[in-house]
Amino acid sequence: MEEILDLIKDGEVEALRQLFEKDPALVDKKTDQGISLLQYAAYCRGISTIQLIREFKKDLNLFEATSLGEIEMTGKLIDEDKSLINSHSGDGFTPLGLASFFGYFGLAKFLLDKGANPNLASNNQFKVAPIHSACAISNYKIVELLIKNGANVNAKQIQGVTPLHSAAHNGETEIVKLLLENGAEVNAKMETGQTAMAMAIDKNFGAITDLLRENGGQ
Template sequence: MDDPLEEQFTSAYTFLNNHPEINLSNEIKLKLYGYYKVVTTGKVDTAKPSLWEIRARAKWDAWKEIENTPTEEAMQMYVEIVEKANVGWNRDQLDDIAIEDETKEKNKENTQQERMKYVSTMSYEEEEDDDDENDIFSCTKKGDTAAVNKILDSGEIDVNAKDDQGLTLLHWASDRGYLEIVKLLIEKGADVNILSDEEKETPLHYSCISEHLDCARYLYHHGANSLIKNSEDLIAFDYCDAQFKEEVIKE
């Protein structure tokens, strides 16, 4: 390997994968993942994961945010992040670190898989839904239409209220494909065009991202404005193919 920067980059991510005990914050892991993908793949080439795919969505966002970074700059940023993390690696010790674990070098295919393992996983698991049967957001995420209806009928819940992620019940139901709950929420006065706090997306955005055709059709034919753009300047139909869109809009 003739390029010193490429050698440093390779050494840095090899070191991390050879030391799984290293504890880095999720913020740092996401940054490393984003720069790694820019170096090895380039621009984002996959569809945006749905809302409930928390880890995949976080990684996709981290990559998307920096996808236009030049390759050399991405390698440099990766190297600097690892070095500043004070995990025992620096660019002046490449030779010693490269031979630290000879067993991993004996099988190139397995070594590559180990390298990928660290930078493509997060240290946290997907959040578990709240099991509280009186929590309307928990009931919505689980698809419990009867429980959602009962809570709404109590009159104690605003159908357009948002949770700590800035999402409404209609966002969650649309993302998970619970058509009956989508219908119920709209009947109860849910704002079909309400925006999520962070990404400024409508429930139609979420149903298109998750490819829930029935929900997308119902939303569209009950007032969803398909021209609303999110924070990335994309409309809901930018997240689906032409055939899906045709099925949504047809009478």
């Protein structure tokens, strides 16, 4: 399995093709984390390897569909089993969490309209909620969408990181402003004691430092 994962990570399409042609059943293998090769390829952002795996794989599961941003297939699978909307993938992430992580605004909206819980965090050690993922990739539109649908702007993931911490760390002034306008605790502390303002100062983000200070940041 490690060989296959390395080939996917390195984008070795022809070597993968030879393996799948020799043993087509390999395409349905799962990683130690319980995710499919297709979902792993999506994590690796490997367009060519995704296309190759799709040649050999007939059916998608919900987490593969959401990882690829396929709204129609996602809808079909949820309609067949509505309990899937708030389920977790083998590595612990929800469909909405994956849509947020990959930056699929249309899919995220579709899932929310279908009843996805915007505050359901991953059930792994990271405890990542969809809003954490959206802030991590600096996607303003998805952060805004999640907030409008009831996302907790003060949700904490591993090490006590809040969305505001992520936005400040990434230098995303507009997302910081959006979070503050919607009730983000300006002086929330990570387990290390760091506030968002401390992170902004450390990264020399002057505009964010000023914005946080204006809102009571320390």
